Amino acid sequence: MGQSPPAGARRPPPPPAAGDADALFGLEDLPAGPAPAGPARSGPLIGPSFRDSPAARRLLSVREIHAEPAAAASPRGRQILARFPEARVIDVESHWRIPELHGNEGNLERWVRIKSEVLVLGEKKTLATRPNGRSADWIAPGVANGCAMACAYCYVPRRKGYANPITVFTNIEQIIAHLGRHIGRQGPKQEPNQCDPAAWVYDIGENNDCSVDALISENTADLVEAFSRWPTAKASFATKFVNPDLLLLDPRGRTRVRFSVMPPQDSRLLDIRTSPVEQRIAAAADFLEAGYEVHFNLSPVVIRPGWEQDWTALLRHMDDVLPRAVKDQAAAEVIMLTHNRNLHELNLAWHPRAEDMLWRPDLQQAKRSENGSWNVRYRNRDKAEAVDAVRRLVASYAPWLRIRYAF
Helix, strand or coil: CCCCCCCCECCCCCCCCCCCCCCCCCHHHCCCCCECCCCCCCCCECCCCHHHCHHHHHHCCCCEEEECHHHHHCHHHHHHHHHCCCCEEEECCECCECHHHHCCHHHHHHHHHHHHHEEEEECCCCCCCEECCCCCCEECCCCEEECCCEECCCCHHHHCCCCCCEEEECCHHHHHHHHHHHHHHHCCCCCCCCCCCCCEEEECCCCECHHHHCCCCCHHHHHHHHHHCCCCEEEEEEECCCCHHHHHCCCCCCEEEEEEECCHHHHHHHEECCCCHHHHHHHHHHHHHCCCEEEEEEEEECCCCCHHHHHHHHHHHHHHHCCHHHHHHCEEEEEECEEEHHHHHHHHHHCHHHHHHHCCCCCEEEEECCCCCEEEEECHHHHHHHHHHHHHHHHHHCCCCEEEEEC
């Protein structure tokens, strides 16, 4: 109050929203009950305007937007600015170089609040599709980077420093055109593999959560629509957030949603601001009926006392509540925890309780990553034994769940 706005600011910020924006995103925040069904579906939906609901605003209540001028002036950028008309807009030269965000150690005390209140707009300068071969055949150019959720093990913040708000890339037309050319060059898939028997699979959410991004812009909807028209390819993204608005799209079987799940007691400590695990599992049938392929990520698997018993309970719950139609087409990825020394130190400033579970020098070994930072993974023997244990648990309690790969 009484201070001058920073250079480049165009509008004053609104007053803080009521409620605790740092609290967990709970089951009670999601609307329940039927809503009008679309023409291609016969079952009930959950509400068509979730992005305007109090629950969505609790997760993402943007008060400040750092924007590259070209991104702000683009059609997608103008749509986003119109969606948050009260937000203060600050011009920045580069979405990667914002010293007051990424270089300000004092932001650690506001780690979660910044995710809710700050947005960055930029243009994706380098459009490259990279081979993968695990979760997908290819990693598509991202349409966003960062997340409004705050999972303690997330690898994305490692490059950003002391704040990790969502960066939305506004040149969506160029990204989709790039993908169209890449898909065209591949031609039909000649041999089945563990990614998919017939389609080239493109991960469209490597550094972001597409379900959360759909609260901000139409980037996710545009990608789903584009892939629905490409008969040789399929989009894929992992999510920990149930966004009912995605049920109103028409994926025509060309988008694979991978709901990430873990024992709820782990999730309550590690998956900050996400949809509850039970809600993610319960949403699978609705998404399948809406035309998505639905898979699951058993991720991350964290070794701790009692972990096998809790994963057993989770798999039993999935077997109890999921309908046969979901089970018949489901597959899973098993991903063991990978942590990072820099992220460990960052987490100690805002969520030290998580590190009691994530940072286990007695079980972990260090390995330098491609970008030069130190990652820690479970020692080879411990990891192999844990993967074998997960496979046995799935075979015993969810035998319908085909494991596509384990890492």
